[in-house]
Amino acid sequence: MTLSTWIFILGLLFILLSAAGGLTWVERRLLAVWQDRLGPNRVGPIGSLQAVADGIKLFMKEDWVPPFSDKPVFVIAPAIVMAAVLMSFVVLPFAPGLVLANLNIGLLFFLAMSSLSVYSIVLGGWSSNNKYALLGGLRAAAQMLSYEVFLGLSMSGTVMLAGSFRLTDIVEAQRGMWFVIPQFLGFILFTIAGLAETRRLPFDLPEAETELVAGFHTEYSGMKFGMFFIGEYLGMILISAMITLLFFGGWRGPFLPPVIWFILKTSFFLAFFILLRAALPRPRIDQLMAFGWKILLPLSLLNLLATGAVVVARGG
Amino acid sequence: MWSILKTLWDVFLHTFRKPVTIPYPEQKAVLSPRYRGRIILSRDPDGGERCVACYLCSVVCPVDCIALQATQDDTGRRFPEFFRINFSRCIFCGYCEEACPTYAIQLIPEFEMGEYNRQNMVYEKENLLIAGEGKYHGYNYWKVAGVAIGGKDKGEAERESPPVDLHSLMP
Numbered sequence: 001m002t003l004s005t006w007i008f009i010l011g012l013l014f015i016l017l018s019a020a021g022g023l024t025w026v027e028r029r030l031l032a033v034w035q036d037r038l039g040p041n042r043v044g045p046i047g048s049l050q051a052v053a054d055g056i057k058l059f060m061k062e063d064w065v066p067p068f069s070d071k072p073v074f075v076i077a078p079a080i081v082m083a084a085v086l087m088s089f090v091v092l093p094f095a096p097g098l099v100l101a102n103l104n105i106g107l108l109f110f111l112a113m114s115s116l117s118v119y120s121i122v123l124g125g126w127s128s129n130n131k132y133a134l135l136g137g138l139r140a141a142a143q144m145l146s147y148e149v150f151l152g153l154s155m156s157g158t159v160m161l162a163g164s165f166r167l168t169d170i171v172e173a174q175r176g177m178w179f180v181i182p183q184f185l186g187f188i189l190f191t192i193a194g195l196a197e198t199r200r201l202p203f204d205l206p207e208a209e210t211e212l213v214a215g216f217h218t219e220y221s222g223m224k225f226g227m228f229f230i231g232e233y234l235g236m237i238l239i240s241a242m243i244t245l246l247f248f249g250g251w252r253g254p255f256l257p258p259v260i261w262f263i264l265k266t267s268f269f270l271a272f273f274i275l276l277r278a279a280l281p282r283p284r285i286d287q288l289m290a291f292g293w294k295i296l297l298p299l300s301l302l303n304l305l306a307t308g309a310v311v312v313a314r315g316g
Numbered sequence: 317m318w319s320i321l322k323t324l325w326d327v328f329l330h331t332f333r334k335p336v337t338i339p340y341p342e343q344k345a346v347l348s349p350r351y352r353g354r355i356i357l358s359r360d361p362d363g364g365e366r367c368v369a370c371y372l373c374s375v376v377c378p379v380d381c382i383a384l385q386a387t388q389d390d391t392g393r394r395f396p397e398f399f400r401i402n403f404s405r406c407i408f409c410g411y412c413e414e415a416c417p418t419y420a421i422q423l424i425p426e427f428e429m430g431e432y433n434r435q436n437m438v439y440e441k442e443n444l445l446i447a448g449e450g451k452y453h454g455y456n457y458w459k460v461a462g463v464a465i466g467g468k469d470k471g472e473a474e475r476e477s478p479p480v481d482l483h484s485l486m487p
Contacts, residue, residue, distance in 0.1 A: 034330045038337040279327035280320060 020233040021051040034278040063222035073127035081120035081231035088113040095258035106167040118144035125216035136215025140206035146292040147196035150300035154189035157307040171250035180247040194239035201277040240269035351425035358450035366420035369396040373412035381405035391466025404437040418457040
């Protein structure tokens with residue numbers, strides 16, 4: 001590896017982690033806007049250093065490992081979610097040439113890594129040896145299993161149209177038209193599945209603080225909790241970036257440099273995720289399961305069928 | 317499905333609303349004149365203490381934060397020898413103000429009473445007494461009361477007729 005690759009990796013890590021931290025502040029401010037409040041406005045100009053204050057607080061907290069827990073697993077679980085999500089960013093192209101590993105199976109790599117992150121939740125819930133945590137872990141397992149299925153299926157349409165798993169090829173294939181137009185159903189399905197994948201509200205059933213205390217991270221404190229938290233926000237950035245790449249032409253756009261377009265589009269979807277959180281209530285677990293298996297999975301299969309038929313009819 | 321989209325749109329429209337938050341220390345809220353905050357003791361229009369040390373406020377206080385001792389001067393006018401309110405116990409319920417027969421004890425819309433030393437929360441009479449009449453103007457208990465004090469005998473108060481002599485047969 002050359003020096004510039006190292007610099008790119010470190011820069012990416014720095015930007016991603018600070019963006020995930022900053023996103024906690026952005027989310028609180030945006031939620032406040034939509035609830036006619038002000039939000040955090042004390043630390044720094046309009047509260048922008050709130051994330052730093054929160055980070056310092058988390059480091060100062062007691063890092064408690066419950067004596068009744070499965071200690072090695074308990075300690076390692078939060079690291080898995082962060083590692084898995086950060087690994088996914090390896091294959092994301094932020095601009096032409098600005099990609100760490102331009103794998104020809106980039107999309108499959110993303111799917112594999114996002115599936116790995118569920119281990120963290122399940123193991124964290126299991127090793128806590130606490131009934132709320134265990135219930136949260138079980139829910140996470142069920143939810144991920146159901147929504148992973150058509151997360152893959154919903155993006156298969158774009159793969160068919162582009163004819164490649166390589167993310168740069170998919171973006172290049174959107175030269176004439178963004179895939180959101182031929183693959184509108186796929187976009188909707190991917191957004192819903194991605195929302196469930198990141199365990200964001202309204203699909204935060206593994207956490208569900210109104211029923212399960214805090215779900216899988218009930219027993220976690222200090223920076224271990226912080227890692228789950230950062231992992232969740234990194235996942236949010238990841239899904240927004242994936243929507244941008246797969247359906248909204250990635251870095252393509254007039255006038256502005258490609259990276260700026262990528263960031264703008266990603267931020268738009270981040271804000272949309274926060275709006276979803278501000279607006280929608282949480283479904284019950286059985287409603288979530290029924291919605292996934294009975295509505296979204298058949299729809300994604302239909303979408304796949306139709307896309308396949310069109311691609312074959314065109315002689316692709 | 318439609319309702320979900322409608323909800324999203326309605327919540328999004330809140331972007332253009334003004335926040336209702338009042339950022340408190342920089343910007344004070346407008347409190348109504350009848351807001352129940354700090355307790356004061358008012359004076360009558362002539363500048364004398366209104367309090368007649370009847371103990372009703374002390375009795376009605378649900379947290380027992382009012383302590384006083386009645387006494388009277390040589391003209392027979394009752395007043396509290398000391399009047400002490402422990403504001404670290406006071407719950408600002410306003411019962412004392414309701415119980416007061418002479419409008420002496422009143423609650424005012426001031427609530428910033430933070431102290432570093434708990435003992436400073438105990439207010440004595442000189443801390444409680446204000447120079448004015450508070451919320452009720454022009455009322456002077458001793459001018460309308462039917463008791464004899466210095467310079468005013470029975471029957472000489474405002475809107476009071478002379479006392480009836482029960483032993484006289486004359487009309």
